Amino acid sequence: MRTAIGVDLGGSHVTAAVVGEDGAIRQQHEEDLEDLRFEAVIAALEATIGMALRDAGDVVAIGIGSPGNIDASSGAVLYSPNFGWENAPLGQTLRAKFGLPVFVGNDARCATLGEHAFGAGKATTDFVLLTLGTGIGGGIIGRGELLLGNRWGAGEIGHHQIRPRDGFVCACTKIGCFEAQASGTGLIRHTFAVAPSFPRSPLLDVSREKLSSKKIRRAAQAGDGHALAAWKNFIGDLAIGLANIIAFVNPQMIALGGGVSTAGDFMLDAVRPQVDALTTMVPRGTTEIVVALLGNDAGQVGAATMALRGGLAAASVVAA
Numbered sequence: 001m002r003t004a005i006g007v008d009l010g011g012s013h014v015t016a017a018v019v020g021e022d023g024a025i026r027q028q029h030e031e032d033l034e035d036l037r038f039e040a041v042i043a044a045l046e047a048t049i050g051m052a053l054r055d056a057g058d059v060v061a062i063g064i065g066s067p068g069n070i071d072a073s074s075g076a077v078l079y080s081p082n083f084g085w086e087n088a089p090l091g092q093t094l095r096a097k098f099g100l101p102v103f104v105g106n107d108a109r110c111a112t113l114g115e116h117a118f119g120a121g122k123a124t125t126d127f128v129l130l131t132l133g134t135g136i137g138g139g140i141i142g143r144g145e146l147l148l149g150n151r152w153g154a155g156e157i158g159h160h161q162i163r164p165r166d167g168f169v170c171a172c173t174k175i176g177c178f179e180a181q182a183s184g185t186g187l188i189r190h191t192f193a194v195a196p197s198f199p200r201s202p203l204l205d206v207s208r209e210k211l212s213s214k215k216i217r218r219a220a221q222a223g224d225g226h227a228l229a230a231w232k233n234f235i236g237d238l239a240i241g242l243a244n245i246i247a248f249v250n251p252q253m254i255a256l257g258g259g260v261s262t263a264g265d266f267m268l269d270a271v272r273p274q275v276d277a278l279t280t281m282v283p284r285g286t287t288e289i290v291v292a293l294l295g296n297d298a299g300q301v302g303a304a305t306m307a308l309r310g311g312l313a314a315a316s317v318v319a320a
Contacts, residue, residue, distance in 0.1 A: 005052045005062040006114075006304025007045065008107060008296075011036070011082045014044050016052040017297070018059070019304030023118030025297060027055040036083045042090075046097055053098070061101040063307030065110030065299045066090060072152050072312045075104035081171075103311040107299050109155055111257065112139025113146055113312070114302025119293040120255040128251045129292060130157060132238075132260035135171070136179040140249055146312060158183070162240045178244075181237035184213035184260050190237075191216050191230040198226035217263050235267070239274035246279055246287050257292035264291055 003026065006019045013033055018026040029051040031044050049062060068080025075091015077083070091104045105113075112129040121127035127141040136158030140147045147154040158179030159172055167176020168189045180186055188211055195204060203211065203219060203226050219227035242254060261267065268289060276284045294301060306312050 002060050002308060003056055003058075004060050004304040004307040005049055005056065006110075006300035006302070006307065007049060007062065007064045008110075008299035008303065009041070009045070009064060009066045010107070011067065014041070014048050015300060016045075016048040017300040017304065018052050018056040019301055021308060023114070023301050023305070025300065027052060028300070029055075038083075038085060038088050041083065042093055042097075045094065049094075049098065059100070061103060061307035061310075062094065062098060063110070063303035063305070064090065064094070064102065064104045065107035065303040065306075066104055067107050069151070069153055070104050070106050072103075072105055072148060075102060077104070078152075101307070101310075103303075103307050105303070105306050105312040106139075106152070106155070108137030109139040109146060109148070109312060110302035110306055111137070111294075111298040112141065112155065112302065113305050114298040114300070115255055115257065115292050115294050116141050116146075117305050118301055119298060120290050121253055124252040126249070126251040126253075128157070128245055128249065128254045129298075130242075130245075130254065130256050131258035131292075132183055132256055133258035134183060134185055136183045136241075137258075140251070142249065148312060157241070157245060160241070160244060162237060162244070178237075178241040182234060182241055184258070186237065187213040187216055187230060187234045187260065190233045191227070194226065194229045194233065197229065201226035203227060213260055214262075217260070217266070221263075221266055231270075235270045236274065238267075239271050239278060242271065242275045242289065243278035246275070247281060250282050251287055253288040253290060255290050255292040257295065257298060261291050 001020050006017050008015045015030045017028040031048045067082040069078045077088040091102050094102045115129045116127050125144045131137040138157035139155040159177050161176045163176030168180040170177035170180035220231040
């Protein structure tokens with residue numbers, strides 16, 4: 001069985017895994033990132049990938065999932081606000097260091113490829129993955145192919161606006177982006193937005209910097225009134241975005257990954273009926289909304305799958 005190295009490059013750490021054609025992770029190595037300058041990140045990648053290569057022996061190629069707009073043909077990071085990079089020659093630099101084929105794709109698109117090939121979307125041909133974390137990443141599979149777009153930007157689902165007049169300001173500077181409203185950060189913002197109605201809420205005993213979406217969600221599950229009010233508004237915004245995705249691409253399935261998705265049925269049972277109510281131009285209930293299966297491994301599995309298939313542009317994954 002052929003193997004590849006799949007790398008998930010994040011803002012705080014880099015993880016490299018040895019992955020087989022069956023999507024199974026053989027070994028895994030992780031290193032923290034404290035310096036996001038290009039040279040420092042390359043050094044961390046070289047160390048982590050080097051450890052994975054020593055475990056793997058012979059590999060076909062290396063796949064890197066990186067934040068930002070990626071030229072999938074060259075592996076250059078055209079723009080990454082997470083790292084402050086522009087036109088960074090990531091693929092070229094790593095090919096020179098390792099003497100192996102290196103393919104680079106957007107991290108969320110790689111995760112989508114992994115989740116479709118080996119996770120919740122395995123039996124589908126039209127599929128969307130959303131990663132609900134600090135922001136919202138995503139990717140779209142249409143008729144078995146990962147959609148890349150004219151300039152490799154297809155799948156930036158988090159940056160369509162759902163509340164352009166009264167929403168939160170997004171990190172991209174627009175008002176009311178889906179990401180600003182329905183990510184983990186959005187849930188925290190909803191909590192503070194409704195706080196004046198709950199002046200004695202225990203949630204207000206925690207500083208804004210330390211209040212996490214997990215803490216809010218657990219408080220909502222325990223019946224806390226403040227958390228439930230925030231959760232209700234968060235679910236409403238999540239439903240708007242999901243209904244829009246159904247209108248845009250009409251997928252068979254939308255899988256929700258990322259930290260917020262650990263809410264499981266507490267989230268799904270609340271959001272599904274609202275999505276149905278907002279769905280008009282296709283039969284209601286015909287898009288499954290599920291929790292993704294691969295969790296934090298999706299990016300590495302997808303990056304390795306990309307490498308095994310010769311890059312994102314060649315990574316057609318029509319379901320059996």
